Amino acid sequence: MALSRLSLRSNRLLNPSTTTAALPSSLRRHVSTDTTPITIETAVPFESHLCDAPSRSVETSSSEILSFFRDMARMRRMEIAADSLYKSKLIRGFCHLYDGQEALAVGMEAAITRKDAIITSYRDHCTFLGRGGELVDAFSELMGRKRGCSNGKGGSMHFYKKDACFYGGHGIVGAQIPLGCGLAFAQKYSKEEFVTFTLYGDGAANQGQLFEALNIAALWDLPAILVCENNHYGMGTATWRSAKSPAYFKRGDYVPGLKVDGMDALAVKQACKFAKEHALKNGPIVLEMDTYRYHGHSMSDPGSTYRTRDEVSGVRQVRDPIERVRKLLLSHDIATEKELKDMEKEVRKEVDDAVAQAKESPVPEPSELFTNMYVKDCGVESFGADRKELKVTLA
Amino acid sequence: MAARIHGGAATALSTFNPKKLVAPSRTNLPAARSSKRCIVAGGGSDASKKSLSVRHSQKLIANAAVATKAETSATTGTGHELLLFEALQEGLEEEMDRDPHVCVMGEDVGHYGGSYKVTKGLADKFGDLRVLDTPICENAFTGMGIGAAMTGLRPVIEGMNMGFLLLAFNQISNNCGMLHYTSGGQFTIPVVIRGPGGVGRQLGAEHSQRLESYFQSIPGIQMVACSTPYNAKGLMKAAIRSENPVILFEHVLLYNLKEKIPDEEYICNLEEAEMVRPGEHITILTYSRMRYHVMQAAKTLVNKGYDPEVIDIRSLKPFDLYTIGNSVKKTHRVLIVEECMRTGGIGASLTAAINENFHDYLDAPVMCLSSQDVPTPYAGTLEEWTVVQPAQIVTAVEQLCQ
Numbered sequence: 001m002a003l004s005r006l007s008l009r010s011n012r013l014l015n016p017s018t019t020t021a022a023l024p025s026s027l028r029r030h031v032s033t034d035t036t037p038i039t040i041e042t043a044v045p046f047e048s049h050l051c052d053a054p055s056r057s058v059e060t061s062s063s064e065i066l067s068f069f070r071d072m073a074r075m076r077r078m079e080i081a082a083d084s085l086y087k088s089k090l091i092r093g094f095c096h097l098y099d100g101q102e103a104l105a106v107g108m109e110a111a112i113t114r115k116d117a118i119i120t121s122y123r124d125h126c127t128f129l130g131r132g133g134e135l136v137d138a139f140s141e142l143m144g145r146k147r148g149c150s151n152g153k154g155g156s157m158h159f160y161k162k163d164a165c166f167y168g169g170h171g172i173v174g175a176q177i178p179l180g181c182g183l184a185f186a187q188k189y190s191k192e193e194f195v196t197f198t199l200y201g202d203g204a205a206n207q208g209q210l211f212e213a214l215n216i217a218a219l220w221d222l223p224a225i226l227v228c229e230n231n232h233y234g235m236g237t238a239t240w241r242s243a244k245s246p247a248y249f250k251r252g253d254y255v256p257g258l259k260v261d262g263m264d265a266l267a268v269k270q271a272c273k274f275a276k277e278h279a280l281k282n283g284p285i286v287l288e289m290d291t292y293r294y295h296g297h298s299m300s301d302p303g304s305t306y307r308t309r310d311e312v313s314g315v316r317q318v319r320d321p322i323e324r325v326r327k328l329l330l331s332h333d334i335a336t337e338k339e340l341k342d343m344e345k346e347v348r349k350e351v352d353d354a355v356a357q358a359k360e361s362p363v364p365e366p367s368e369l370f371t372n373m374y375v376k377d378c379g380v381e382s383f384g385a386d387r388k389e390l391k392v393t394l395a
Numbered sequence: 396m397a398a399r400i401h402g403g404a405a406t407a408l409s410t411f412n413p414k415k416l417v418a419p420s421r422t423n424l425p426a427a428r429s430s431k432r433c434i435v436a437g438g439g440s441d442a443s444k445k446s447l448s449v450r451h452s453q454k455l456i457a458n459a460a461v462a463t464k465a466e467t468s469a470t471t472g473t474g475h476e477l478l479l480f481e482a483l484q485e486g487l488e489e490e491m492d493r494d495p496h497v498c499v500m501g502e503d504v505g506h507y508g509g510s511y512k513v514t515k516g517l518a519d520k521f522g523d524l525r526v527l528d529t530p531i532c533e534n535a536f537t538g539m540g541i542g543a544a545m546t547g548l549r550p551v552i553e554g555m556n557m558g559f560l561l562l563a564f565n566q567i568s569n570n571c572g573m574l575h576y577t578s579g580g581q582f583t584i585p586v587v588i589r590g591p592g593g594v595g596r597q598l599g600a601e602h603s604q605r606l607e608s609y610f611q612s613i614p615g616i617q618m619v620a621c622s623t624p625y626n627a628k629g630l631m632k633a634a635i636r637s638e639n640p641v642i643l644f645e646h647v648l649l650y651n652l653k654e655k656i657p658d659e660e661y662i663c664n665l666e667e668a669e670m671v672r673p674g675e676h677i678t679i680l681t682y683s684r685m686r687y688h689v690m691q692a693a694k695t696l697v698n699k700g701y702d703p704e705v706i707d708i709r710s711l712k713p714f715d716l717y718t719i720g721n722s723v724k725k726t727h728r729v730l731i732v733e734e735c736m737r738t739g740g741i742g743a744s745l746t747a748a749i750n751e752n753f754h755d756y757l758d759a760p761v762m763c764l765s766s767q768d769v770p771t772p773y774a775g776t777l778e779e780w781t782v783v784q785p786a787q788i789v790t791a792v793e794q795l796c797q
Contacts, residue, residue, distance in 0.1 A: 118795040119542070144521055150578035168578065172569055177569060178535040183541020189498065189524060189548060212535030218529065372580040373615055377640035 023354045036060040038332065040373040044261035049249055051256035051285070054274035058266040062334040064110060068265045069325045069335075071109075071229040073104040073344050075126040076322060077351040078135060079295070081321065082142060085355065086299045091142045094171075096165065097295040099125040103321035104229060104289050105130040107268025108197060110277060117187070118181045119167040121201035122157035123229075123293075127199070131166040133159065136356035140361050147361040151368065165194075172206030174200060177226070181213040184224035184284075185248075193278045197272070203234025205248050214284065225275045226252070228288045229262065235297040236306045249288035256282075262289030263319040292319065292369050406549070431755055436713040439784075474655040482624035482656060483513045483645070486631035487551065489660065491521055500527040500536055501553030503555075510555050510652050511591060537563035537588070541640075544584045549635060557592030557644065571640045572615035575659065586632040589643035593684055593734055594782050596648070600770035608740040610642055611712050618711040619665055620644040620683045624654040626709060629663025637665060646684045646734075647749045668715035670722075674704035677728040677792055680719060680745060682708045685732045685783060692788035701792060711741050716787065719745075722752055727758040730793050732783055737765040759795050 013190070023050045039057045046053035079099040085091045086089045105126045108118070121129050125138055133149060141148025142156055150169075157168040167183060168308040170176040180198025187194050204210065205228050228248040230240050230272050239246040249257030256278070271287055278285045296303025303312070329335045335343075404646040447628035467728045475484070499514055505528040518526040529536040533554065541548035560567065567588065574582050594603040610618060617639050621627035627645070634641035671686065672693060681689045686707050693703050704722055708715060723729055730748055731742040742763040749761050764783045771781050 117546075149579070150577055150581070153579055154577040158577040160582040161579050162578070167572075167582075170570070172565055175538065175570060178538020178566065179542035179545070181535070182539035182544070185539055186543040186546040186548045189543070190546075201781055209534050209538065211530075212530070212532035213539070215530055215531070216535055220527075229754055248505065351783070372576050374582075374617070375575065375583050 028100050034334075034352070035064075037061055038065075040268040040328065041265055042264055042270065044264065044267065045241045046267070047249070047259035049182040049247075049257035049259075049286075051258065052256075055268050056270075060110075060266060060269070065266075065268075065325060065329055065332075065334060068106050068110070068318065069322065069329060069340065070343055071106045071130065071345065072265070072322045072325065072389045073249070073347045074135070074350065075099070075102040075105065075129055077344075077347050078125060078129065079137065081351050081355055083295070084301065085139070085142065090301075090359070091156065093155055094122065095142070095299040096297065097299070097306075098123050098125040098293065100128055100294040100315070100320070101229060101231060101291045102226075103265040103324075104262050104291055105266055107265040108227075108272045110265070110269040111272035112195070112197070114164050115192070115198040116194045117183045118165055118199065118278070118327065119178075119183060119196065121173065122169070122171050122200070123203060124157070124159045128159040128161060128166060128169070131161050131164040133161050133164070133166070134177055136357050136361075137353060138356035139355050144267055144363060145358060145361040146364045146368070147358065149356070151372075152364045153368070153372070174204035174209050177204070177207070177210050178213045180226070181217045181222055181224050184207075184217065184222035184279075185220070188220070188222055193280055195225055195276050197225045197227055199227045202228060202230040202232065202239050202246075202248060203233065203242065204238070205230075205251065206243060206271070208387075214255055214286075215250055217284040218252075223279040224284045225272075225279050226286045228286065229287050230291045230292055231291050233293075233297070233306065235301065243376055246290075249286050252284075252286040255284050255286055257286040257288065259288045259290065262291030263321045263324065265321060265325060267308060293337065316387065321394065343351060406555045429576060429769055438638055450743045460475060474657045475656055477595045477624060477643075478650065478652060479621075479624045479627050479652045479654075479776050480511055480513050480650040482628040482654075483621075486628035487514065488517060488520070490518065490632055490635040491525065494635075496547060497549045497555065498527065498552065499551045500529055500540055500545075502529055502555050503532055504528060504553050508663060509553070509571065511645075511647075513638070513650075514553070532560050533562040536564060538566040538584050538775070540583055540588075541566055541574070544586045544640075545574065545582045547584045549587075550560055551587045551589065554588065556591035556602055556604075556647075557590045557606050558601055560588065560590060561606070561609070564609070567610070567616070567642075568613045572613040574615075575639075576615055583638045584640045585635075585638050587631075587637075587643055588638045588640070589631075589634075589645060591645045591647040591650070592647065593644075593646040594766065596772050597773055597775055598771075598780055599646070599773055605740075605766060606733050607644055607711055607737045608738075608743075611741060611744060615640065617641045617665055617713065618644065618712055619709055620646075620684050621647070622649065622686045622707055623657050624652060624711070626663050626669060626707075626764055628656060630665065632660075633662045633665045638663070638710070641665065643734060644683065644709035649684055663709075666710045666713060666715055668718040669707040669709050670708050670718065671705040672703065674702040674726070676702045676726060677704065677730060678719070678722040678726045679703050679730045679731040679732060679788070679792070680707045680708050681705065682711065682741070688783060688785045689788055691733050692785035694790070695785065695789050698794055699793075701787075701796060703792060708745070714745060716748060716752060719749065722758050723753045724747060729757065730788070730791055730795055731761065731763040731765075732788055733764070734766050737763075737768045740765050747787050762795055763792055764791055 013176040032093045037059050038061055039059055045056060061248055076099050079097045079285050108153045109130045128138060141150055146152050157171040177198055177200055183198040230248055236243050240253045249259045261267045275285050275287055294312055326340055397531055501509055504514040505518035506509045511559050532662055537552055542552050571584055574584055584755040619630050621630045681688050689705055693705060696703050706727055731745055733742045735741045742765045746761045746763050767781045772778055
């Protein structure tokens with residue numbers, strides 16, 4: 001039914017003059033900020049382990065779905081810009097791109113507050129953006145400029161935003177999982193009703209630290225939600241070659257789990273909302289997000305030696321998160337095709353402006369090599385174990 | 396050089412009495428404190444040192460004030476006597492009383508009271524949420540402590556033995572040491588990682604490791620080693636109050652040292668070395684348990700007519716090159732006595748630092764006595780030869796002072 005309505009729309013769209021004249025500007029503005037609730041069914045049901053799956057009907061609103069579209073388009077654009085910046089050698093080292101997985105970042109943000117903590121691995125650009133990070137800060141950090149979110153000292157794998165409770169940004173696979181449980185512990189210690197989302201990948205799901213941390217989290221009832229972003233490949237190794245049991249949501253054993261279609265932003269939102277309520281009442285829960293990345297593991301991986309191009313383009317055609325939201329917006333008459341294209345153009349311009357601005361921003365001073373080694377304390381001067389030269393006095 | 400040292404050990408073994416090894420030299424301690432006063436007050440040219448001594452508004456760091464009070468307490472007896480592990484416990488308890496963000500996590504620290512009784516009674520007083528018994532997963536609970544510290548808690552992470560913390564090395568190196576830097580200063584990690592290490596009494600190779608060398612290159616952390624109940628309590632408190640991650644090395648054989656410490660609150664400076672015995676002929680740098688071997692050797696040396704200056708460096712990272720440098724300028728000879736591994740150990744770094752900075756003042760090459768580069772054997776006699784013995788120290792001093 002939705003599809004037939006869609007085809008009707010597209011026929012009308014072939015004649016642009018009618019569409020733009022048909023929608024008066026007042027109506028357009030009204031729709032884009034409309035917060036009246038709409039209920040949408042997720043396409044794929046949830047699979048649960050040791051808990052009752054949440055309902056498939058997601059409560060949302062037109063403005064929220066439009067914001068999904070805009071945010072995901074911005075993330076997608078940012079990753080593509082990062083791709084071309086890497087190829088022109090302005091970004092060096094490792095650059096892990098998140099395009100294809102944007103639904104996870106936006107869906108999660110929609111379900112939680114900025115006081116709930118998120119910690120993730122090195123594929124963190126879009127999560128940073130979702131937490132309120134600025135495009136300029138992201139690009140500056142990628143290009144090693146002072147303006148960057150970590151002053152240019154972290155790089156692609158070390159984005160942090162403390163005021164939005166975004167704890168990074170970690171290079172070692174799986175090392176962020178105990179950190180995330182520590183964040184949850186601190187939340188429990190301070191008795192505030194917030195939760196921590198600890199994101200890791202299908203590759204990290206085989207780390208011992210995950211099971212150690214799960215044990216502690218379950219033992220102490222920590223408000224920790226462990227989210228496995230299953231994009232089916234741990235760098236070049238497919239899940240069926242690395243895990244005896246690829247049902248990552250069941251691997252928690254005594255910890256409840258939920259498997260979610262990670263390409264559907266609304267399903268992600270529903271699952272995260274459910275998980276937050278669960279974690280605050282009953283302790284940890286594992287979420288497995290079934291998602292996919294279009295790029296290779298990083299920019300040095302073409303991404304085609306361990307999977308076929310047909311597979312990638314197949315997912316892009318059938319499951320792409322942005323296209324799904326676009327269809328939703330069009331079928332529910334929330335926006336027109338042209339409006340969405342305009343939005344994408346705006347986003348593209350935003351990203352291009354941010355890139356240009358970041359390119360202009362200065363590199364860190366040489367003295368910054370030694371700043372932030374230690375916190376100003378005990379009058380410590382930062383110049384290494386032998387106090388040879390006084391590089392910086394942390395006054 | 397190695398052959399000579401072994402020769403010394405072989406001949407000295409017959410006169411060697413292992414039971415006397417860890418007896419503290421009580422006569423030296425009051426003198427130590429008065430000398431400490433000289434160092435802090437006399438540090439005129441180095442402005443940073445001045446700021447060090449007035450760092451805390453409570454003036455607890457002003458060692459000068461403590462030194463005078465300590466002298467009176469030593470003479471009038473207004474301090475209280477306790478064992479080193481009790482001093483650590485006192486320091487920890489006072490800090491936990493003072494700041495609700497301080498919590499302890501480790502294996503068997505809560506209901507069991509700590510494997511070396513450092514956290515005894517704390518779980519009853521502060522509850523299970525502040526004194527956490529963790530399962531045996533060093534990697535995970537060290538990571539958890541660091542994650543909690545990122546939000547503002549101040550965990551004290553106890554490794555039951557420093558050797559077990561090797562399992563958490565990734566967390567300590569990458570997250571604990573580096574997060575402040577890679578986040579551009581956004582996160583501070585005020586953790587204290589502490590635990591006993593060093594060679595004990597026939598505990599076997601894996602439980603007798605000397606790991607200061609492994610941790611010393613990690614950028615972003617501070618390392619201190621305590622050796623007396625006085626500095627144990629002071630360093631514990633300073634480490635907890637510090638905003639930087641601090642690794643506090645204790646020693647398995649020093650937990651039962653008894654000393655009188657002041658009743659009033661005091662903190663030791665994390666980066667400062669302690670002058671144990673001022674002297675003129677040679678500077679002996681040491682830390683942790685080897686301090687007692689050195690003091691024992693010092694008795695012999697004094698009888699033979701030498702006047703060694705003994706400094707307990709305490710701060711393993713960064714080195715207190717100010718105190719050490721002043722001493723080198725005075726005596727022109729340096730002997731480093733440590734329990735760390737020979738290769739890449741604290742002594743090796745210290746030798747390099749002294750050579751780089753004070754080469755003009757040296758009359759003889761810096762000599763470094765470290766433990767042997769072997770896994771600690773179980774057999775008692777072999778274990779004795781693994782670490783530096785007082786007789787070897789005496790021989791080395793005689794060689795250097797020829």
